[in-house]
Amino acid sequence: MDRDKVRLSREQSLCPCKSREIYGLCCGPFHSAKSFPETAEQLMRSRYSAYFFRLLDYLVDTTHPDVKTPALREELERTIDSAKWIFLTILKTSKGQAGDKAGKVEFAADFYHDGEIKTLRAHSRFRRFKGLWKYVDDKG
Numbered sequence: 001m002d003r004d005k006v007r008l009s010r011e012q013s014l015c016p017c018k019s020r021e022i023y024g025l026c027c028g029p030f031h032s033a034k035s036f037p038e039t040a041e042q043l044m045r046s047r048y049s050a051y052f053f054r055l056l057d058y059l060v061d062t063t064h065p066d067v068k069t070p071a072l073r074e075e076l077e078r079t080i081d082s083a084k085w086i087f088l089t090i091l092k093t094s095k096g097q098a099g100d101k102a103g104k105v106e107f108a109a110d111f112y113h114d115g116e117i118k119t120l121r122a123h124s125r126f127r128r129f130k131g132l133w134k135y136v137d138d139k140g
């Protein structure tokens, strides 16, 4: 199959972040830097989809410089295939809106690992850097 067809079908498929929107109108434009997330939840969703599609550069770029280690990309390369992401549920958000500087998103993410389905439930924290939302850390 030629590459354009693959790209087209991904653009028109439902977004892996489970927004029920198609990828080309949801996380796709963020991944291709055509636009930037306006809310912490949009960044959270687009990072989940980036894990799904193995978009390491996006994951590195959207990590806040205060917590980004030089080894981050290597760590992601080593670990990204260990979980197959199945479903994302956003449980609660606090702040993280267009006028905020920080935000928190509580989520449950189901994944397949070592033959079992598991759920990661955590709060991700986000802060703006130069106006753009960046991921800071997770608290269980």
Ligand SMILES: [Zn+2]
Pocket (backbone or CB within 6 Å): 015, 016, 017, 018, 019, 023, 026, 027, 028, 045, 046, 049
């Ligand atoms: Zn999405």
